[in-house]
Amino acid sequence: AQSVAQPEDQVNVAEGNPLTVKCTYSVSGNPYLFWYVQYPNRGLQFLLKYITGDNLVKGSYGFEAEFNKSQTSFHLKKPSALVSDSALYFCAVRDNYGGATNKLIFGTGTLLAVQP
Amino acid sequence: DADVTQTPRNRITKTGKRIMLECSQTKGHDRMYWYRQDPGLGLRLIYYSFDVKDINKGEISDGYSVSRQAQAKFSLSLESAIPNQTALYFCATSPTGRHEQFFGPGTRLTVL
Numbered sequence: 001a002q003s004v005a006q007p008e009d010q011v012n013v014a015e016g017n018p019l020t021v022k023c024t025y026s027v028s029g030n031p032y033l034f035w036y037v038q039y040p041n042r043g044l045q046f047l048l049k050y051i052t053g054d055n056l057v058k059g060s061y062g063f064e065a066e067f068n069k070s071q072t073s074f075h076l077k078k079p080s081a082l083v084s085d086s087a088l089y090f091c092a093v094r095d096n097y098g099g100a101t102n103k104l105i106f107g108t109g110t111l112l113a114v115q116p
Numbered sequence: 117d118a119d120v121t122q123t124p125r126n127r128i129t130k131t132g133k134r135i136m137l138e139c140s141q142t143k144g145h146d147r148m149y150w151y152r153q154d155p156g157l158g159l160r161l162i163y164y165s166f167d168v169k170d171i172n173k174g175e176i177s178d179g180y181s182v183s184r185q186a187q188a189k190f191s192l193s194l195e196s197a198i199p200n201q202t203a204l205y206f207c208a209t210s211p212t213g214r215h216e217q218f219f220g221p222g223t224r225l226t227v228l
Contacts, residue, residue, distance in 0.1 A: 043219035
């Protein structure tokens, strides 16, 4: 079965420190991977995606993600965390069983808390 | 994303009532989706539509129905609401040929 796992319910980091939010996936065929962020009382906002090409993908707000095929991972990273980065982060993978449906399978989310 | 709007933003209703949640978009995207979000479960797909004549069930469609009135409008109905349908509901859109989805602000539904 296709799935996405975010093993950490919450990640705590001090402002200015690097942050990593973990994601692993299981999918048939080539993975199309995404990260979204959800601020309180807001909808999900697209951060970045990996479709093909360079394993290091750069996205919005200084975030980047590293695709690792051998480890089936797509971890979200940022060199220096800001308090304003505190939010709920979702990893998602395209459902490849559906053909060109663009259906996404979401992880359960990781709450990032950045302390001043 | 202001280009995807949802009404109402909050709704409290009683068991057995019929409820309609509405989604409108000005992005011109063909594809529209309805999800529900529950704590610890992430987002789960309820229904999706690729154009006005195309409606497809997602993984948790039981108890829900949808209507795609126009390219820009996609409504979700709960024919007879029950308490375990209490959740945050999101509409999303996606343009054909691209993979990312764009989400509305959500509707918080409480069924008493």
